[in-house]
Amino acid sequence: MPENILTIFRRNALRLGNAPCLHYKKKNVWIHLSWVDAEDTVRRYALGLAALGLKAGGRVALLSKTRVEWTLLDMSVLANQAITVPLYHTLAAEQIAFILKDCKPSLLILENPAQWERLKPHLSHWNSTIVIMDGEETGFVGLKELRERGKSLPVNLYDENLRQIQPIHPATYVYTSGTTGPPKGAILTHRNLLAEIEALQEVFRFGPEQIGFMCLPLAHVIARAMQFYQLAQGCQAAYAESLEMMPVNLLEIKPHFMPGVPRLFEKMHERILNRVQQSPQFLQKLFNWSLNIGSHVSDLQQRKEPLGFVLRVQYFLAGVLIYRKVRRGFGGRIRCLISGGAPLAKPIAQFFHALGILLIEGYGLTETSAAVTLNRLDDFRFGTVGKPLEGVRIKINPDGEICIKGDTVFAGYLNLKEDTMAAFDKEGWFLTGDIGEFTKDGFLRITDRKKDIIATSGGKKISPQNIENMMQQSRYIQQIMVYGDQQKFLSALVTLNWEVVEDYAKKNGITFKSRKDMAENPDIYKLVQTEIAEQNKHLSSFETIKKFAILDTNFSVESGELTPTLKVKRKIVTEKYKNILQQLYLDS
Numbered sequence: 001m002p003e004n005i006l007t008i009f010r011r012n013a014l015r016l017g018n019a020p021c022l023h024y025k026k027k028n029v030w031i032h033l034s035w036v037d038a039e040d041t042v043r044r045y046a047l048g049l050a051a052l053g054l055k056a057g058g059r060v061a062l063l064s065k066t067r068v069e070w071t072l073l074d075m076s077v078l079a080n081q082a083i084t085v086p087l088y089h090t091l092a093a094e095q096i097a098f099i100l101k102d103c104k105p106s107l108l109i110l111e112n113p114a115q116w117e118r119l120k121p122h123l124s125h126w127n128s129t130i131v132i133m134d135g136e137e138t139g140f141v142g143l144k145e146l147r148e149r150g151k152s153l154p155v156n157l158y159d160e161n162l163r164q165i166q167p168i169h170p171a172t173y174v175y176t177s178g179t180t181g182p183p184k185g186a187i188l189t190h191r192n193l194l195a196e197i198e199a200l201q202e203v204f205r206f207g208p209e210q211i212g213f214m215c216l217p218l219a220h221v222i223a224r225a226m227q228f229y230q231l232a233q234g235c236q237a238a239y240a241e242s243l244e245m246m247p248v249n250l251l252e253i254k255p256h257f258m259p260g261v262p263r264l265f266e267k268m269h270e271r272i273l274n275r276v277q278q279s280p281q282f283l284q285k286l287f288n289w290s291l292n293i294g295s296h297v298s299d300l301q302q303r304k305e306p307l308g309f310v311l312r313v314q315y316f317l318a319g320v321l322i323y324r325k326v327r328r329g330f331g332g333r334i335r336c337l338i339s340g341g342a343p344l345a346k347p348i349a350q351f352f353h354a355l356g357i358l359l360i361e362g363y364g365l366t367e368t369s370a371a372v373t374l375n376r377l378d379d380f381r382f383g384t385v386g387k388p389l390e391g392v393r394i395k396i397n398p399d400g401e402i403c404i405k406g407d408t409v410f411a412g413y414l415n416l417k418e419d420t421m422a423a424f425d426k427e428g429w430f431l432t433g434d435i436g437e438f439t440k441d442g443f444l445r446i447t448d449r450k451k452d453i454i455a456t457s458g459g460k461k462i463s464p465q466n467i468e469n470m471m472q473q474s475r476y477i478q479q480i481m482v483y484g485d486q487q488k489f490l491s492a493l494v495t496l497n498w499e500v501v502e503d504y505a506k507k508n509g510i511t512f513k514s515r516k517d518m519a520e521n522p523d524i525y526k527l528v529q530t531e532i533a534e535q536n537k538h539l540s541s542f543e544t545i546k547k548f549a550i551l552d553t554n555f556s557v558e559s560g561e562l563t564p565t566l567k568v569k570r571k572i573v574t575e576k577y578k579n580i581l582q583q584l585y586l587d588s
Contacts, residue, residue: 004165004190005197006079008232013039016234019208023238023253024068030252033068043158045076045143047150050157052107052129052141056081056164059103059173062219063087063096064111068239069133069143070218071227073109078190081161084172085185086219089115092540095183097122099175103185103414113137167191173414174221176366176461185414186366195407196225196369197232199389203374206235206256210335213255215240215264220459222340225370226259247271247329254331261341261459262348263488265359269348272326272355290318294354301353302381323356336360336377340370341459343446343486346383353382361385363446365432366461367423368392369408373444384443394444395429401450402436403429452570454485460542462490464570467535467543474531475500479555481568482545483581491584492548493577494528495555501527519552547584551577 013021016035023032033041054060060077062084064070077084085103087096089111096119100108108126110116112134120126129141136142141149171193173185206212212230214237216223230237238253240246243264276287293314300307307315327334337352337359344361352359362374363385372394375386388394392406409430412420424430433451436444449455454462464482471480471492478497484490498515501524505512512518528550536544555561561573574581 002165002167002190003194004078004162004167005171005193005228005232006075006162006165008197009042009075010039010162012231012234016208020236021231022068022071023211023236025239025241025249038072041072042075042079043155044147044150045073046079046158046161047153047155048141048146048148049076049082049107049131049150050080050161051149051152052131052146054080054082054107056161057170058082058107059085059105060107060109061085061087061100061103061105062109063089063115064109064133064218065089065242066214066216066218066223066239067111067133071231071237073131073133074218074224074227075231078165078171079158079161081165081169083170086172086174086224088217088219088540090217090540090542092538092543093118093122094538095540098182099185100126102183103173107131109133110140113140116140165190167194168411170411172224174219174224174366182466184416184419187411187414188369189411191407192369192410193225193228195391196371197228199391199408200225200229200371200374201233202390203376204229204233204257206233208234208236210256211236211238211253213238213240213250213253213258215243215246216259216261216459220261220341221364221366221370222259222261222459226338250329250331252331254333256333256335257338258330258334259338259340261457262339262344262486263342263456263458265337265339265344265348265352266457266488269351272329287322290322291351291354293318294323294356295350298350298353319356326355327357330357338362340364341461342455342457345457345486349382363434363444364408367410367430368404368406368432369410372404372406372408375443381439381441381443384439384445386444387442388444396437400435400437400447402432402434402444402446404432405429449485454482454490456484456490456542457486457488458542462543467539467545470535470538471532471545473535474528476504476527476531479568480548481555481570481573483574487585489542489546490544491581492532492545493573493580494548494550495553496524496528496550514552516552519550525550549577549580549584551580 013035018034018036020032021035021038023030060082074084085105107129109131112132116130131146132140132142136144167190169190170187171190172188174188175183175185212235218224218227238255240249276284297307297315334357339359339361349359360375360380362371364371371389372392373386373388395403397403434446435448435450436446438444452464454464467482468480471477476497477494479495481493482490501518510521510523518524532545555568561569
């Protein structure tokens, strides 16, 4: 029988039995689900889904925040030889409707009925079953009913399905934004998942007593990879109640590792510094002294050079006085933080390591089943994304583009044959669209992005052209360039449709002597703000434009800001107006 995540999970359940597997909080009490109970729940849910008509190759869309039921139901879908289609709960209803139309699921799993009320106006033709995690309301199948329905089927159906899963079978369609146009469904197979798991197991060897903290959306390929890693490795996982409750949950669970995105670690960095600034002067000086000592030690550790006697004593004292208190905020047992999804600012990683907490960065894409490179616990370089994982081959094209081969590379885009062909070169290398280089000691450094995709510091991948096309539907906006790579939110540079805006100004008694006057007029700013806000309603929160600046001139070919085909040259525009863009992020 071919190996897959389900067979490995079942083997761990037999091996670990009543040892804790999953931790989640319900009504202010932490509940600990054992390995045998977790596997039994997956079995019961899987039979329930089969009783609802789910068959091999069927597709199930799953829309929920991160919670233990997400993991259990995801595994239950896979156990039916079916395909999970994860959906971000923050997506706009229109975007969810597009994905559902594209992947044609036979079942829809929602967190609660309120989500259906949001989706219903966009899914008028939906007539398939809807499973909900919370409640037992009429018109939906609750989890209790799901388990009951499964009793009508023979128990050995579960085992038979597991035996039928082949490595080439699709396991999940993970939708990712294209550079121009709607989302694309990346087809990840069981071979892809298993290859990623095995690669991660070579890096992380957490045991049955160690706990990983789950706070990322499970629709994110990184969180999903760590979910499968935990179930295959045999360590434990604890689910955050929410991002707001994370500080409390960390103290309660005391995890050993935690995956996240740069924005999460930036917030933690800001929180630590804010507490320091509110402390007495002598504590601030002590913290800064400890930070300097830690930075020196960090540099030596990266170069694998020995620490002198005096430095060792200073480092020990700083650990007792400062580092221990910082680690206590993470529960006191944290071994490492793992960052992915967007570039991590080097100073953030240096800051945490100087305080005795290792924050390692990796690199990968949805199309590569998450990580293809990763810094190791004992071999790392801040400012790089680490070395290639086991089974991954990487080459750098003459133009600097990073190309990848290996079993983690996806099978193609759903319903998009031409896009799939364009994603690979003639030799079968996957073209990432990212520009990079290897250091002399083998660490990969990302230097640029060939694609126009924006990666915010929160790990969201956003196609700016989609948003720009929407905004330019306004009769008052001539051109717009969305900006926000490695930033907390999106901003934009806007140029005006001068004739239309001048007409508006005259009709509304707005005086101006030049276009510069008009661009700086508060009433014109409010006009554009209203237009942008109207389009923001159709976008997910992370895609909305939060701030913008109006320019007093248009982009042009002559100025070098546009290509001959009138596409914006983002690098040139960003550099030209960098002071204006920087100003939009001050005091944010």
